[in-house]
Amino acid sequence: MEVLEHVENINQIISISNDILKKHGVFFGSTINKTLTSYLFAILFAENVLRNCSKRNT
Numbered sequence: 001m002e003v004l005e006h007v008e009n010i011n012q013i014i015s016i017s018n019d020i021l022k023k024h025g026v027f028f029g030s031t032i033n034k035t036l037t038s039y040l041f042a043i044l045f046a047e048n049v050l051r052n053c054s055k056r057n058t
Contacts, residue, residue, distance in 0.1 A: 004031040 007013050017027045032038045
């Protein structure tokens with residue numbers, strides 16, 4: 001669910017999510033921290049772990 005960093009207008013996404021949630025509904029969102037460490041970890045994770053997962057499932 002790490003998509004919020006790709007959204008151009010985060011306020012619009014939150015507003016739309018609020019409109020479609022049921023009363024007392026909960027919105028969970030996440031994104032990686034904007035630090036060099038988290039960026040490098042995300043790249044290493046995507047290149048190594050996710051690539052290996054797709055090979056096993058084919």
